[in-house]
Amino acid sequence: MEKEIICIVCARGCRSLVCEDEEGIKVKGKLCKNGQAYVKSEYRDPRRVLSTTIAIEGGSCKRLAVRSRGPVPKGKLLDCVRYLKTKKATPPLAIGEVVVKNILGTGEDIIACSPLETNIS
Ligand code: SF4
Structure with a gap:
């Protein structure tokens, strides 16, 4: 086609x-x-970089901006977003540090887009 x-x-x-x-x-x-x-x-094999936010461990109402290090299969984007809704980022994190490794077996890590300090409120 x-x-x-x-x-x-x-x-x-x-x-x-x-x-x-x-x-x-x-x-x-x-x-x-x-x-x-x-x-x-x-x-x-259409792929896209996934950009979203993730909850932060410790009850903060703030969210951490994250993205996939490389593009993930387009057909798995929604599943990845749903999976990330069940996860929390644990401070401290530096920019580029892995938040979720090899998300859903895609081979791509989810990384922090900004630093996450230990003491946030
Ligand atoms: S890279 Fe730019 S110039 Fe080349 S095909 Fe794509 S849109 Fe066209």
């Missing part, structure tokens, strides 16, 4: 039509080398 994919690697937003047959993935449209790689990956 042919699928329209807009390349988001740069601001030009080039459009393409992508399909797959027995010879492999076919791309129609004028795309650069980076764009070709992106739309093929997007067609076969």
Whole structure:
């Protein structure tokens, strides 16, 4: 099945039509080398960086901004968000420190986007 994919690697937003047959993935449209790689990956295995917040251990009403270190499969984003609702960040944490390792077996860690001090209220 042919699928329209807009390349988001740069601001030009080039459009393409992508399909797959027995010879492999076919791309129609004028795309650069980076764009070709992106739309093929997007067609076969779309992934996104997950950005959200997580509760903090100790009853604080504040939440910690977190993100996945790399992109996770698009189809698992909602499951990851639901899973993170059951987790809490334990201070202290530095920026980039792992909050949840290998979330749902995706191979990607969830990391802190800002430092989390021990004494927060
Ligand atoms: S195909 Fe190349 S020029 Fe077009 S949006 Fe993608 S990266 Fe940019």
